[in-house]
Amino acid sequence: MSDIDIIKSYLTSHPDFPKKAGLILGIVFLDIFPILRNPVVFETLITHLVHHITSHTLALSPIKKVDVIVGLDARGFLFGPIVALRLGAAFVPVRKVGKLPGECVSATYIKEYGTDVFEMQAGAIQPNQNVVIIDDLMATGGSAKAAGELVAKQGGKTLEYLFVIELLFLKGAEKLDAPVYSIIQSDD
Numbered sequence: 610m611s612d613i614d615i616i617k618s619y620l621t622s623h624p625d626f627p628k629k630a631g632l633i634l635g636i637v638f639l640d641i642f643p644i645l646r647n648p649v650v651f652e653t654l655i656t657h658l659v660h661h662i663t664s665h666t667l668a669l670s671p672i673k674k675v676d677v678i679v680g681l682d683a684r685g686f687l688f689g690p691i692v693a694l695r696l697g698a699a700f701v702p703v704r705k706v707g708k709l710p711g712e713c714v715s716a717t718y719i720k721e722y723g724t725d726v727f728e729m730q731a732g733a734i735q736p737n738q739n740v741v742i743i744d745d746l747m748a749t750g751g752s753a754k755a756a757g758e759l760v761a762k763q764g765g766k767t768l769e770y771l772f773v774i775e776l777l778f779l780k781g782a783e784k785l786d787a788p789v790y791s792i793i794q795s796d797d
């Protein structure tokens with residue numbers, strides 16, 4: 610079994626969570642937490658993400674180092690800080706509004722099941738720093754797009770968006786201003 614097949618086999622799928630089917634289709638929720646319950650599989654996932662950045666993201670560009678990993682509230686916090694530590698990069702959180710102290714920059718976004726506001730602490734990213742944005746899943750791409758806007762507002766350069774899962778049918782990647790890499794793609 611490949612690393613990707615192992616990671617995929619630990620995902621679980623939950624129809625009608627957090628919304629039941631109504632006039633519009635219910636959400637099929639893909640749960641990444643079973644991956645974290647198995648340390649070998651969790652390690653496989655982290656190693657895969659780090660290897661992708663060092664062997665693809667950086668290898669294909671003149672840029673030699675990622676300065677900042679940005680992780681999205683809340684499930685991006687499960688992977689982002691570990692990847693940042695392994696790369697010797699900073700970790701910067703994007704949080705839902707009202708959770709971060711001090712001056713913040715903000716961006717409003719629409720996601721698969723509602724709207725929200727994201728914030729990042731002002732000065733957390735320095736102009737021209739190279740950034741990789743990480744989250745567990747991309748659905749509509751609204752959250753990732755807002756995170757990219759916050760990086761851009763601070764003068765950072767987003768090299769790539771990384772996800773464990775991408776819901777391809779929602780075409781989120783089309784909203785984003787940098788390449789997307791996802792370990793697992795779902796078509797339904």
Ligand SMILES: O=P(O)(O)OC[C@H]1O[C@H](OP(=O)(O)OP(=O)(O)O)[C@H](O)[C@@H]1O
Pocket residue numbers: 681682683684685719720721722744745746747748749750751752753781
């Ligand atoms: O591509 P989008 O349509 O924007 O949706 C993807 C986002 O939705 C989920 O987070 P959610 O907002 O449910 O928050 P949580 O991580 O706190 O559960 C997921 O973890 C992504 O961050």
Ligand SMILES: Nc1ncnc2[nH]cnc12
Pocket residue numbers: 636637638639640721722746748
């Ligand atoms: N279908 C889905 N499964 C898990 N997390 C999500 N976030 C947005 N859509 C999701």
